Amino acid sequence: MFVFNDVKYKKILEIPNLTIEPEKIITFVGASGSGKTTVLRLMNKIISPTEGSIFYDGEDLKKIPSIELRRKVMMLSQNPVMFGESVKDSLIAGFTFQQKKIPDDQVLYDMLEMVRLKKNLEDPVGVLSGGEKQRLALGRILLLDPEVYLFDEPSSALDEETEEEIIKMLADQVKEKKKTMIMVTHSKGAAERYGDEIIEMANGKILNRRSKYE
C-alpha cells in the first residue's frame, strides 16, 4: 500500500525502505522528536521527501494530486481544525466540501456517541476543549470512511480510560471495514495491544519493527 524508497526529509528523517501492507494496524512509537509525525505528514503529502520516493498503491505520491490522495488517506492531526459554527458544521465539513449528501442527524448523533462526545449538534464548536475537538475531528473522518487512517496521537488530550476506549473503538472499526490504520501513540500499551506491527523510531530512523504474530 505504502512503500518508502530511500526517503530522506531534510536532516530529520531517513527511511531507506518501509512497506506498509493494507488492512493492517501499524503503530509508531518512540521518543518525542524522533520523527513519528513527520512520517505521517509525508504519507499525507503535507510535506514531500527531499530525497527518494513514496508510493501509494504503486503510484508515486509526486504524481498523485494532494486532494485525490487525501480522499483515500486521511490524517487526524494533534490540533485539528474546526469548521463553521456548530458541532454539526464541523462534523459534516467533509461532505460539504465534497458536495456529497449529508447524513441524517441520527447518523451524526450515533457518531458523536461512538467518539464519546456528549454534545448536541447545534452546540457551538468554539467552546470545545482540545480533547473534544479531537474527538469531533475523529468523528468527521470516520464518517468519510477513507481507505487509510493516519492518526497522530488520537488520544493525546484524553484521560487514560477514554483513551483506551477510543483506540479500541478505532481498531474495531478499522478491522471490521477492512481498512488500514497507521497510528502514532505515546502509549506503548496501546501500541502493543492494537498494532499488528509496532515500529519504533529514534533520531529520525526506524530502530525496530516487530510483528505481533512473530
Ligand SMILES: Nc1ncnc2c1ncn2[C@@H]1O[C@H](COP(=O)(O)OP(=O)(O)OP(=O)(O)O)[C@@H](O)[C@H]1O
Ligand atoms: N519542517 C521542519 N523543519 C525542520 N525541523 C522539523 C520540521 N518538522 C519537524 N522538525 C523537527 O524534526 C524532529 C521530528 O519531529 P516530529 O514531529 O516528527 O517528531 P515526533 O516523533 O512526532 O515527536 P512528538 O512525539 O513530540 O510529537 C523534531 O526535532 C522537530 O523539531
